[in-house]
Amino acid sequence: MARLRLPAVSGSDITSREAWLNRRSFLVSGAATGLGIGSARAAGTLKARATSYTVKDPPTPRVDVTTYNNFYEFGLDKGDPVQNSGGFHPEPWTVRVDGLVRQPRTFSMDDLAALMPVEERIYRMRCVEAWSMVIPWDGFALAALLGVVEPLGDAKYVAFESVLRPDEMPGQRGGLASLDWPYVEGLRLDEAMNPLTFMAVGLYGDRLPNQNGAPLRLVVPWKYGFKGAKSIVRIRLVADMPRTTWHSMAPEEYGFYANVNPTVDHPRWSQGSERVIGSSGFFGAGRRTTEMFNGYGEQVASLYAGMDLRRWY
Amino acid sequence: MPSRRAPVVFPSRLELWLITLIGLVPAGLYFWYGAHNQLGADPVNVFERWLGLWGVRFLVVTLAIAPLRDLGVINLVRYRRTFGLLVFWYAVMHVATYGVLDQHLDLRAVFGEVTTKPFLMVGLAAFVLLCPLAATSNRWSIRTLGRLWGTLHRGVYVVAALAGVHFLMAFKTYTVTSVGYAAALFVLGAAGVVRRVRHNGRRRMSAANEPMRRPKTTG
Ligand code: HEM
Numbered sequence: 001m002a003r004l005r006l007p008a009v010s011g012s013d014i015t016s017r018e019a020w021l022n023r024r025s026f027l028v029s030g031a032a033t034g035l036g037i038g039s040a041r042a043a044g045t046l047k048a049r050a051t052s053y054t055v056k057d058p059p060t061p062r063v064d065v066t067t068y069n070n071f072y073e074f075g076l077d078k079g080d081p082v083q084n085s086g087g088f089h090p091e092p093w094t095v096r097v098d099g100l101v102r103q104p105r106t107f108s109m110d111d112l113a114a115l116m117p118v119e120e121r122i123y124r125m126r127c128v129e130a131w132s133m134v135i136p137w138d139g140f141a142l143a144a145l146l147g148v149v150e151p152l153g154d155a156k157y158v159a160f161e162s163v164l165r166p167d168e169m170p171g172q173r174g175g176l177a178s179l180d181w182p183y184v185e186g187l188r189l190d191e192a193m194n195p196l197t198f199m200a201v202g203l204y205g206d207r208l209p210n211q212n213g214a215p216l217r218l219v220v221p222w223k224y225g226f227k228g229a230k231s232i233v234r235i236r237l238v239a240d241m242p243r244t245t246w247h248s249m250a251p252e253e254y255g256f257y258a259n260v261n262p263t264v265d266h267p268r269w270s271q272g273s274e275r276v277i278g279s280s281g282f283f284g285a286g287r288r289t290t291e292m293f294n295g296y297g298e299q300v301a302s303l304y305a306g307m308d309l310r311r312w313y
Numbered sequence: 314m315p316s317r318r319a320p321v322v323f324p325s326r327l328e329l330w331l332i333t334l335i336g337l338v339p340a341g342l343y344f345w346y347g348a349h350n351q352l353g354a355d356p357v358n359v360f361e362r363w364l365g366l367w368g369v370r371f372l373v374v375t376l377a378i379a380p381l382r383d384l385g386v387i388n389l390v391r392y393r394r395t396f397g398l399l400v401f402w403y404a405v406m407h408v409a410t411y412g413v414l415d416q417h418l419d420l421r422a423v424f425g426e427v428t429t430k431p432f433l434m435v436g437l438a439a440f441v442l443l444c445p446l447a448a449t450s451n452r453w454s455i456r457t458l459g460r461l462w463g464t465l466h467r468g469v470y471v472v473a474a475l476a477g478v479h480f481l482m483a484f485k486t487y488t489v490t491s492v493g494y495a496a497a498l499f500v501l502g503a504a505g506v507v508r509r510v511r512h513n514g515r516r517r518m519s520a521a522n523e524p525m526r527r528p529k530t531t532g
Contacts, residue, residue: 068354268432281350
């Protein structure tokens, strides 16, 4: 089984989609013929196991996934995170998992590498701002990590806390647009335990670039992107709904649930369709109709049975 | 105040054409970039916002002309129409980009959004108000409309306020850029309103002081 390794990779190591696709087919054929796939690439490969968690749509080019980011810790513009995250140190890193659990524990990235086999999942990503991507993530199911710490019976929610490092994150040094740092997101425990809920340590087969939330981030494909806390240092199991950042900042715009829902508009724009991100100029990628739960209804709709999703947006 | 007014600078026709042409360069440049996949991951949004931003920039220039004159810096009133029309053309391109490149001419989506989202309703109001201003930005209208023309064109202060609000609402949080431009728009717009009120007050006063020059029509 492939294990999580975290060799350093420079931020400029950007592969084109073609190269990536070629590499994948090489990996697949390499594995099929029993070749050592480790030699297929230079250091930086996570050697993730392919899974059936994948969508048909073509993945968004890597250059777009790694240059068009909302990561307010590094600035407000989509281009700021790649520009301003060069001085961020994702190593060494620990994440504390505690709260209402039997075995509270602090994991180093090496601990995680030893415990969690890395798999690849190609997920849709729908931003609350009505744009979307398709991203090949590498990581492991959050449920597997939570299984290690053993949640207690009264744990109802999971809170995710991002790192607070004003020295390395210019967006955290105050100013007009500042949020209430550190960034906090949250899930209901049953949402967190859903097999789709994912902790990413890489994308496109390589360790996460700083601008994408290195070294460890949450990915919840049926929810708007802001639910996916980045650069996580603490995961807490709690009894009450956590005070999450965007929700407490503008509750009428950003719900706690934030499930992708084309029938519940954002106050400033419709959520019925989305701009597909991809470097193809004005006339390329275009627009697609937004799907309920971002197309993951089959796996998650039962979590919300009987809930009024207009009220609990 | 009026005594400090700077002397009028008269532009040549060529100069005004050049200003228009140069003023449209940002739009042309970005259109070219966008058509050639040089605007990054989300080219339509970048272009849309770029056009909105330049519309506001020219609106600030347009609104700054009167105070600059009154402060005795420079009197560019003869250039004002050219800048005002640039505001209008940028607004047209901004709205067209929204409708065509962004919403792909899905008129139902456009209509639905523009009539229900305050952010877009404010933008629409600004745009709707800009149209008659642009349509009457010619000598013939000034002559035919008389005083009504002046009243109508005071609508630019309302456009400034609406554009400022729209700009502030275009971001998830307040940003230095949006707050900066909105503040400029609000201050210049308010200065315009104050100037108008003062001016009207003076006119009434001087009218009262010089009864002889005012033909009496009643009693
Ligand atoms: C029907 C009328 C209008 C519509 C539908 C409209 C639509 C939009 C949209 C969709 C955005 C992008 C928001 C986003 O990305 O979230 C935007 C931004 C903006 N609009 Fe408008 N708009 C209208 C009129 C105007 C007018 C008249 C002006 C000013 C002259 C204006 C100035 C701006 C500015 C300054 C921005 C932000 C630019 C930036 O991000 O730097 N808009 N508008």
